[in-house]
Amino acid sequence: MRGATIAAFVALAPLLPAAAVAVGTLKVDAALPYVCTLPSGPQPATVRITAAFPERAEAGEEIRPADVTTAVELPGAAVAELTALKAATVRAESRLAVGVAQGEQRAEAAWSGTAQPVAVPTEGPLTLTTTGDVSSLTTGTPGELSLTAGAFGVDLAPSTAEGAATVPASLSLACTPAPDAEGRTVLARIPVGAGTPTGGPGTAAPSPDASSPSSPVPGLPLPPLPSDPAAPGERGGTPSADPRAGQRTEKGLTVTDEDAPGAPAARPAAPRCVTENVTPMSLTAYVTGYSNVRKLDGSSFIPLFCMLIEQGSPQEPPVPAPEGEFHFFTPSLADLSYQGRKQTPPFTSTFVAFGFQPVTATMVLEQTGPIKVDTLFRAVATGDNYLDNKVRAPLVLRVLDVKVNGVKLDVGPSCRTETSLTSPEPDPARYPGDHLVLVGLGMIPFGENAKGYVLTGGGPLTGEMTIPAFKGCGAKGENLDRLLTASISGPGNYVRQTQGQTCNFLNPFPPADPECTEDGQPYQIPKAGR
Incomplete structure (x- = not known):
């Protein structure tokens, strides 16, 4: 399933110090215009991405990004919404979709980061900078490897001056590159020369994940649940809207048409959920509660x-x-x-x-x-x-x-x-x-x-x-x-x-709704029931 695809596995290890930048590095510092959807509506924002890569690599050689930071400058409208919640500080976790391409091969990596709580200003803008190391990329095929900035999401966990969570306890903002960012979103182009591949042609291997604990994710202060078990006739989680409406595929790359007639909201952000050594009996599913x-x-x-x-x-x-x-x-x-x-x-x-x-x-x-x-x-x-x-x-x-x-x-x-x-x-x-x-x-x-x-x-x-x-x-x-x-x-x-409903990528059961996304992840996102 993945033999002809570059696998780009990026895992955050924010409690580790940033890796030292080797001699002969390609430094990236890109400030890109984005449009973020706030509860009050779409607002312009600036996302600044910094990182360092090796200037070139050989096939089968590890490519390890270093000093990765992502800073988003949110407009005054976002500050006003936080102020209305009586937020004194806010903690952020970010997710940047990074397209990885080599020739006709395509994959997507997720760069995640976290930030320590920062004070909410009396008026905008508000800048949140998230950091974290990422694991390496490896491709066994010679040719230029390009990395492109895509969709960006940020979860905000505001707190009051007393340290308590606000109501609601979190805000999730979905951001996409603005129209005037076209042609500017390529972060790096890395030449990959002929070498000794570590796998088959066109394959990629992730480096081992860091062993440090991950950074905090915003949570919710909640009253206790009722202790009555679910009745046998009760239906489970609610699936999200069809995320594929308004999308098209061009040369293996999925493109979302934001202005597609009747296109529903984008599929909610979800952790990566793929069985690497997939069999006809492999199932993947999301769970929450x-x-x-x-x-x-x-x-x-x-x-x-x-x-x-x-x-x-x-x-x-x-x-x-x-x-x-x-x-x-x-x-x-x-x-x-x-x-x-x-x-x-x-x-x-x-x-x-x-x-x-x-x-x-x-x-x-x-x-x-x-x-x-x-x-x-x-x-x-x-x-x-x-x-x-x-x-x-x-x-x-x-x-x-x-x-x-x-x-x-x-x-x-x-x-x-x-x-x-x-x-x-x-x-x-x-x-x-x-x-x-x-x-x-x-x-x-x-x-x-x-x-x-x-x-x-x-x-x-x-x-x-x-x-x-x-x-x-x-x-x-x-x-x-x-x-x-x-x-x-x-x-x-x-x-x-x-x-949620499971995904069986190699042996799908034909339900009323699709089981899997195109890259083999569960299609439905459940909602926690109380």
Whole structure:
């Protein structure tokens, strides 16, 4: 599938220092006009991109960008909208789509960056500068390699003077190059000479992803979820509008016609979600939702993350079916995927501790073993079919950053739960060990469409978890384990996640809506249900 395409894998590692620029570098400093869509309407903005590349490379040689920064200057209209929310500071995360081309081959990379909170001025403009290292590019084909700036997005997480999140807690701006940017968006042209390719002709290999934790992503302070599990007849996530309307393909490059009649809003931004070693049984899906923290009387929004599923073959169920029913059992394996790591994106949530103290924490869920997705199909005499799905995921909760009333509390680099999050396990003999259990119930009435949760179609997954005690928290000899354990750990935390429809790139099922984008990512973006 990717044998004739340049694969451009760019993963942010913002906690690492920028790589040193080698002798013989090509320095990029481009200030480009963009148009950003604000809640009040489209507004002009300037995006300045700086980076350094090697002046030339050989086929199969690593091309590593260095000193990558992206600065966006937002107009006074954006400042006015932040001021109306009573925002005193704002934190930004940016995403720049970078087109990579060599001859007729095309690919797209995502350059992501983060910025520390900056003060919101009384009036515009507002400049936000995001930084982060990126991993390397490698092509096995000689010829000029060009990188072009494309769509730009920035997520804003404003906070009040007291350090609390505003309402709403985030703003997402989508930006496209302005018409007068035409012909100016090429960032670099790098000659690639004949060398010893590391792969087959036209292939590319990413360098290993950085091991540092990713930077914070804006989150939402939310009241706790209701603890009622989803009813079997409840429909899951809501798919986004068709992102392909108003698009055309020219020489392998997808072009969006902004003025196409009836074109809907662009597909929402989503993390990369592609199975690299794809098989006919490979499924990819996006998941998002909420999780309660019972001790803090609130819930945490878990942003959109990617799930890579390798569907198994049907087999005899572990327990014989009762008389009058037919059962079969399908075990599958899955992995989280975020920038090459088996984890969710980092998420930031604000809670009120002890009834009065605002506490903001940036966290991430990290996978510690294979995720098991088991589906039991039950056909009954009435002609109706039932689906009992259980997702068993060994996940630890890592705390990256904590602020108490706006003041940083240094928890160190190793603050995490002692063990995996745990749930009541209905079959501990077959599934030992600590893990989270989420249940998805589905029903296929005779002659009707499926309702509830179906692995390939998505839907709601619910469960209840215990948050274990914490370890490794604190810095400079200070031990904060007991503080976090007393504040957060404990049972009875309700979880509700919504999975979108899966993408099976090599063996698609023909539903009413497309499954996959042209580059093999899930087509539908679910919305978190409460």
